[in-house]
Amino acid sequence: MTNMNENIATGRQVVRCYVYASAAQSRPGVIEQQVQECRALTDGLSTASLDYRVVQVFQDDGASGWSGPRPGYEQMVAGLERGDADAVLVSREDRLGRNPATQQSYRELTERLGITTYCAQVDRTGR
Numbered sequence: 001m002t003n004m005n006e007n008i009a010t011g012r013q014v015v016r017c018y019v020y021a022s023a024a025q026s027r028p029g030v031i032e033q034q035v036q037e038c039r040a041l042t043d044g045l046s047t048a049s050l051d052y053r054v055v056q057v058f059q060d061d062g063a064s065g066w067s068g069p070r071p072g073y074e075q076m077v078a079g080l081e082r083g084d085a086d087a088v089l090v091s092r093e094d095r096l097g098r099n100p101a102t103q104q105s106y107r108e109l110t111e112r113l114g115i116t117t118y119c120a121q122v123d124r125t126g127r
Helices: 030-045 071-082 100-113
Strands: 013-023 050-061 087-090 116-119
Touching: 013 030, 013 071, 030 050, 030 087, 050 071, 071 100
Parallel strands: 013 050, 013 087, 087 116
Antiparallel strands: none
């Protein structure tokens, strides 16, 4: 996480976090719940020396993780490529995409850039 900034007032390293939320079918409250889970996750991740902060929220409401355009996801990836965030927070890993090619592409991108992905919920496989 070489892009982290130090908060002068507290001396803590700021970890810039993107939140990504998605729902294949548009249902009231689903996206908001995912965002709230991710914001709560920052409290659990922050320590005396690290301050996890949400810098931007991206969302795709009614967009399939299997196919079709996902503008929020594409905007998030572009921001990661620019170096605008140090971590990505999602409610569950499958929110990033269910298509194996998309999952592989995301893993390769985040590994190359040194981005850590945190999930608010652990899926049934224990990941």
